[in-house]
Amino acid sequence: xxxHALVDIxxxxxxxxxxxxxxxxxxxxxxxxFVALLGPNGSGKSTLIRLLCGLSRPTAGLIRIGGWELPKExxxxxxxIGLVSHKPLLYDNLSAIENLQFFGRLYNLSGSGLQAHIxxxxxxVGLAKRGHDLVRTYSRGMLQRxxxxxxxxxxxxxxxLDEPYTGLDQDASTVLDGLLKEAHADGRTILMTTHDxxxxxxxxxxxxxxxxxxxGYDASASGLDALSLAQIYxxxxxxxxxx
Numbered sequence: 001x002x003x004h005a006l007v008d009i010x011x012x013x014x015x016x017x018x019x020x021x022x023x024x025x026x027x028x029x030x031x032x033x034f035v036a037l038l039g040p041n042g043s044g045k046s047t048l049i050r051l052l053c054g055l056s057r058p059t060a061g062l063i064r065i066g067g068w069e070l071p072k073e074x075x076x077x078x079x080x081i082g083l084v085s086h087k088p089l090l091y092d093n094l095s096a097i098e099n100l101q102f103f104g105r106l107y108n109l110s111g112s113g114l115q116a117h118i119x120x121x122x123x124x125v126g127l128a129k130r131g132h133d134l135v136r137t138y139s140r141g142m143l144q145r146x147x148x149x150x151x152x153x154x155x156x157x158x159x160x161l162d163e164p165y166t167g168l169d170q171d172a173s174t175v176l177d178g179l180l181k182e183a184h185a186d187g188r189t190i191l192m193t194t195h196d197x198x199x200x201x202x203x204x205x206x207x208x209x210x211x212x213x214x215x216g217y218d219a220s221a222s223g224l225d226a227l228s229l230a231q232i233y234x235x236x237x238x239x240x241x242x243x
Contacts (some may be wrong), residue, residue: 006031006189012061021047023213034190036200039210045193049162082151082159086166088143092136096146107154121149141172148179161192198226209236
């Protein structure tokens with residue numbers, strides 16, 4: 001494992017019954033990288049995120065994050081990860097502040113320091129004026145912003161996002177763009193699955209395309225635009241688009 005690698009995956013296999021989803025995957029992600037993980041439905045993107053978050057066990061292979069091995073050191077790994085998915089993973093009947101207080105306590109954060117940190121996070125994601133409102137009153141875009149605040153609350157090394165743009169309108173997507181750029185500028189390592197090829201061409205530093213459970217493309221995002229990435233995607237996956 002490289003001393004600069006935050007994520008180290010060797011020979012990763014995941015199968016459900018006799019159906020292989022990931023096939024002997026090898027992958028390293030360096031600290032500070034912003035990686036877009038692309039691929040058609042069923043290619044293994046969400047499965048890989050679940051494995052890296054310790055939410056699923058590999059059939060075979062090795063996963064290390066920050067030097068900790070999954071699944072046997074999953075508690076240590078989860079402390080390094082902030083997860084944002086297309087599901088908000090929030091409690092509807094609690095306010096934004098109450099949600100963040102609850103998740104803060106899960107990570108052994110407490111006291112006045114936690115309260116100050118919660119207020120700072122709400123300002124960062126543009127929800128300071130809605131902190132006392134119940135989450136069930138939030139729009140889809142507000143839920144996703146609060147999800148990012150929740151994911152970053154414990155200052156994780158790596159932010160993992162599984163289809164974070166699902167259901168967002170253009171304004172909310174633009175806000176999410178800004179939050180991800182800021183998180184990356186703060187030194188956060190980011191791994192994001194998405195079907196949004198135009199964003200995948202401009203936001204990340206690296207693009208990986210999964211196809212049939214293996215890596216079909218892995219290169220720097222430098223010089224990419226939406227058109228060239230769409231062509232690469234079509235060639236790798238033998239599909240016309242990401243739909």
